[in-house]
Amino acid sequence: MSTVVIVGAQWGDEGKGKIIDYLAGESDVVVRAQGGNNAGHTVVVGDQKYALRLIPSGILYKDCINIIGNGVVFDPEGFLKEVETLEGQGVSADNIKISDRAHVIFPYHKKLDELAENKRGKSKIGTTKNGIGPCYMDKVERSGLRICDMMDTDTFEAKLRGQIEKKNEIIEKIYDGEKLDANKIVEDYLAYAEKIRKYVDDTTVTVYDAVKADKKVLFEGAQGTLLDIDLGTYPYVTSSHPTSGGFPIGAGIGPNMIEEVLGIVKAYTTRVGKGPCVTEEDNETGEKIRVAGNEFGTVTGRPRRCGWFDAVMVKYAARVNGLTAMSIMLLDVLTGFDKVKICTGYKIGDKIINHFPASLDVLAKCEPVYEELDGWHEDITNCESFDELPENAKNYLNRIEEILEVPVKIVSVGPKRKQTIIRE
Ligand code: 2SA
Numbered sequence: 127m128s129t130v131v132i133v134g135a136q137w138g139d140e141g142k143g144k145i146i147d148y149l150a151g152e153s154d155v156v157v158r159a160q161g162g163n164n165a166g167h168t169v170v171v172g173d174q175k176y177a178l179r180l181i182p183s184g185i186l187y188k189d190c191i192n193i194i195g196n197g198v199v200f201d202p203e204g205f206l207k208e209v210e211t212l213e214g215q216g217v218s219a220d221n222i223k224i225s226d227r228a229h230v231i232f233p234y235h236k237k238l239d240e241l242a243e244n245k246r247g248k249s250k251i252g253t254t255k256n257g258i259g260p261c262y263m264d265k266v267e268r269s270g271l272r273i274c275d276m277m278d279t280d281t282f283e284a285k286l287r288g289q290i291e292k293k294n295e296i297i298e299k300i301y302d303g304e305k306l307d308a309n310k311i312v313e314d315y316l317a318y319a320e321k322i323r324k325y326v327d328d329t330t331v332t333v334y335d336a337v338k339a340d341k342k343v344l345f346e347g348a349q350g351t352l353l354d355i356d357l358g359t360y361p362y363v364t365s366s367h368p369t370s371g372g373f374p375i376g377a378g379i380g381p382n383m384i385e386e387v388l389g390i391v392k393a394y395t396t397r398v399g400k401g402p403c404v405t406e407e408d409n410e411t412g413e414k415i416r417v418a419g420n421e422f423g424t425v426t427g428r429p430r431r432c433g434w435f436d437a438v439m440v441k442y443a444a445r446v447n448g449l450t451a452m453s454i455m456l457l458d459v460l461t462g463f464d465k466v467k468i469c470t471g472y473k474i475g476d477k478i479i480n481h482f483p484a485s486l487d488v489l490a491k492c493e494p495v496y497e498e499l500d501g502w503h504e505d506i507t508n509c510e511s512f513d514e515l516p517e518n519a520k521n522y523l524n525r526i527e528e529i530l531e532v533p534v535k536i537v538s539v540g541p542k543r544k545q546t547i548i549r550e
């Protein structure tokens with residue numbers, strides 16, 4: 127198999143970083159195709175920790191080409207800082223190509239992200255304030271500036287000044303905020319333009335050629351299915367498509383060029399921030415999962431909401447992504463429960479539904495219908511094959527596979543690279 131898409135099948139934080147890193151080592155090309163530096167994962171190699179946000183994971187491997195595709199919203203400041211940090215850690219960050227069609231994030235996008243969030247009051251989305259939403263808004267409104275605009279020294283400044291003027295008007299009149307310094311932005315971005323010029327290319331050609339030459343191409347998803355602007359729990363979503371469908375567009379290839387779609391799935395459910403979460407256990411069980419799984423935000427330290435595996439939701443993710451395989455992460459966190467539960471339906475009043483509803487008001491009314499299985503108490507963190515897992519852990523995985531009708535190909539039993547079971 128030479129092209130694989132990796133997607134988060136829940137609300138992000140499924141542990142994609144570990145599997146992406148695992149596969150990046152054997153890939154010729156790694157492609158990001160959506161989101162921006164709202165993504166982020168930490169890769170641990172030996173005793174070095176690398177924090178990646180915008181740059182694809184293949185950067186840690188020599189000879190791997192790393193693509194920032196046209197579907198990404200590109201923050202030059204964040205990108206250059208990331209390059210600097212990596213180089214400081216001894217990683218050569220040369221093998222990067224940035225799509226000339228990618229949209230650029232400017233300071234007014236970040237400012238508007240912050241102002242809009244503050245104005246939402248109680249109904250905050252909880253955005254990362256990186257300007258992601260406002261940048262995609264400009265793209266869809268057809269007023270955004272792209273990398274190719276930034277590369278055109280004759281016209282870029284005038285286009286940028288026009289944008290800043292319009293945004294400053296909004297900042298001042300709608301939000302009563304302080305205008306941004308146009309000269310400073312122009313000066314900074316003209317300098318960024320020269321620094322990134324060497325990376326800029328038509329990346330749709332690079333990806334196409336690699337696939338045609340039967341090279342190994344890894345499409346690296348960020349966030350998760352339930353954060354998809356179309357298919358997620360709207361409006362508590364991000365502004366891009368973290369689902370598999372986002373990749374052909376965001377990388378500029380035909381959908382038939384993708385062979386495998388690997389869904390990364392936590393053995394239980396977590397959610398950050400607001401919105402309904404049907405299987406949440408706001409009690410001792412949730413606390414036990416949170417502590418065992420270290421379910422606290424990496425940046426803010428915010429505790430994540432935890433609960434049992436929601437098969438209704440993941441079945442939805444399996445369908446809308448066309449998952450061909452799954453990787454079940456953090457199975458070791460469920461060790462030590464007498465019983466483990468899988469949610470197989472949602473009860474609303476006296477009706478049971480098996481599909482994931484569009485409306486959050488409906489979702490908020492759903493009660494989980496559980497199937498209970500015997501748990502396991504054996505330490506599984508040293509298991510090296512599926513067969514070595516305790517019978518009850520195998521039953522749990524087999525049952526998930528049966529319900530979702532997608533094979534479990536990888537099982538993670540601990541944070542280390544070697545604590546990864548590849549099922550033959
Ligand atoms: P934004 O900033 O506009 O994208 O925020 C909109 C909503 O999307 C959520 N969001 C996220 N939630 C979880 N993980 C995210 N990124 C991961 C990380 C990266 C990953 O660990 O940082 O898993 O690939 C992420 N990005 C956006 C955000 O909380 C808002 O609810």
Ligand code: MG
Nearest residue numbers: 138139166167
């Ligand atoms: Mg994360």
